[in-house]
Each structure stands twice: as C-alpha cells, then as structure tokens.
Amino acid sequence: MRTPNQGKRLFKNPVLEWLSRSSAPLVISSLFIVALAVFCLGIFQMRISFWKLAFLFLVGLVLFSLAEYLIHRFVFHDGDYKAGKSWKTKIHAIHHDIPTDPERLTLPLPVALFASFLVFFIFKIILGNLAFGVFPGFISGYAFYLLVHFLIHTRKPPQNHLKILWRNHHIHHHLKEDKAYGVTTPFWDWVFGTLP
Ligand SMILES: [Zn+2]
Ligand SMILES: [Zn+2]
Structure with a gap:
C-alpha cells in the first residue's frame, strides 16, 4: 500500500520517487531468500560440507553486526549529514527526519538486491x-537487522x-544521535564506548 503523504518526497521524478519506497517485509523476505539460495548453491552446486x-x-553474521555499527556510525552519521544533499542524506537523514515512514525503513528493493549481489562478488573475489x-x-x-529495526519503529x-x-534505538533517534549506533545488539556500542 502506498502512503505518499506519510513521508517526505525525495525525488521530483515520480518514477524515482516510487522506486525510493519499499515495503519492509518484502525487502526483508527477499534478502532471506537470496541468502538461502546462495547457501543451497554452496551445498548442492559447490559441494561444500x-x-x-x-x-x-556464523562468521558472516558477526561480520555484519560489526559492519552495521561501523557503517551507521562512520558513514551515515559522518559530518553534518542532515545538511548535505548527498546519498547519505537521502538514505539516513530522511529516516531520522521521519522515523515512522513505513516505506523508508529499508533500502528500496532494487537497490537492496543490487547491493547484495555486489557484496557477493566482492566476497567471492x-x-x-x-x-x-x-x-x-x-x-x-x-535482513535480521532490517527486521529488528522495522519492529522497533512499528511495534x-x-x-x-x-x-x-527499543530503548537504545529511541535514545539514538530522540535524545543522543551520537550514542547507540547498534540496532540488533548493544555489544559494539559497549566495545567502542557509545553505549547510552
Ligand atoms: Zn542514525
Ligand atoms: Zn530508526
């Protein structure tokens, strides 16, 4: 269901604007399917035990949880991210502006899929x-991070x-933007000293 009035417009072009909105459950389930498909390829095609x-x-899971913290802290919150017009502004400041917009809680589906294929090829190399x-x-x-983030903002x-x-992420949104960068775990905030 489209909810154009609930969020801010990002693009003048209606097609780009439509593409910039995605249903979070659709993106999350698509990413889990991609993960399962590649895991099965590993077993049945590549014959890995x-x-x-x-x-x-498990190594990949831990790696992502560290990436979740580092990207949120050092890429999305880099400098005056709210003032600029860069891609960082588009993907994160819009969420800080209107955290309740349900169609801007994940990357748009085409971008999320493209990014995941890119990550696969980098890992493969x-x-x-x-x-x-x-x-x-x-x-x-x-996908798990997107799910937890979706639940935090909708439940x-x-x-x-x-x-x-829930408490830590709401502190990040409404009280201290330089604390609680981790969404799925407070562990890395504890390691790097940004626990609220
Ligand atoms: Zn943030
Ligand atoms: Zn949030």
Missing part, C-alpha cells in the same frame, strides 16, 4: 568459495529483556 558452511555463516557461507550469513544479518517494546533494543 554443511557444517563448514554453517560455521562460515576476496574469499573464493568461502563466500558461499560468509555471504548468506552477512545478508541474513542484514511496542516487548516486556522482556529485548526491550533494551
């Missing part, structure tokens, strides 16, 4: 066939220990 791929999957385990872990980490916090994720 399941347990080796499972270990590499650097890691060779190990990419068939590391990439699905990395992309599942990304009330649960009444259990997970509510710290």
Whole structure:
C-alpha cells in the first residue's frame, strides 16, 4: 500500500520517487531468500560440507553486526549529514527526519538486491568459495537487522529483556544521535564506548 503523504518526497521524478519506497517485509523476505539460495548453491552446486558452511555463516553474521555499527556510525552519521544533499542524506537523514515512514525503513528493493549481489562478488573475489557461507550469513544479518529495526519503529517494546533494543534505538533517534549506533545488539556500542 502506498502512503505518499506519510513521508517526505525525495525525488521530483515520480518514477524515482516510487522506486525510493519499499515495503519492509518484502525487502526483508527477499534478502532471506537470496541468502538461502546462495547457501543451497554452496551445498548442492559447490559441494561444500554443511557444517563448514554453517560455521562460515556464523562468521558472516558477526561480520555484519560489526559492519552495521561501523557503517551507521562512520558513514551515515559522518559530518553534518542532515545538511548535505548527498546519498547519505537521502538514505539516513530522511529516516531520522521521519522515523515512522513505513516505506523508508529499508533500502528500496532494487537497490537492496543490487547491493547484495555486489557484496557477493566482492566476497567471492576476496574469499573464493568461502563466500558461499560468509555471504548468506552477512545478508541474513542484514535482513535480521532490517527486521529488528522495522519492529522497533512499528511495534511496542516487548516486556522482556529485548526491550533494551527499543530503548537504545529511541535514545539514538530522540535524545543522543551520537550514542547507540547498534540496532540488533548493544555489544559494539559497549566495545567502542557509545553505549547510552
Ligand atoms: Zn542514525
Ligand atoms: Zn530508526
């Protein structure tokens, strides 16, 4: 469902504007499918053992969680990110401006898919066939991050220990933008001293 009045317009061109909006559940499920497909390719096409791929999957997950922190802190919040008109402004400041816009909680589907294929080829060049385990872990980490972020902005916090994720992300949005860069875990904020 399109909700053009809920968010800010990013592009004058109506096609680009339409492309800049995506349903978060659609993007999240597409990325999980891409991860599963590459994992299966690793087993059935490349004949890599399941347990080796499972270990590499965990490596990819941890790698993504570190990337989630570093990209949010050093790329998205680099300098006066709200004042500029760069791609960083477009993808992150728009979310800080209107955190409740449900169609701007993920990258647009075509961009997310293109970026994930790019990541696969970079991993393939650097890691060779190990990419068939590391990439699905990395992309599942990304999809999981999008899911947690989507739930934080669209659902009330649960009444259990997970509510710290809601609390930290709302602090990041409304109180201290230079704290709580991690969305799926406060671990890297603790390591790098940005825990609120
Ligand atoms: Zn932010
Ligand atoms: Zn947010």
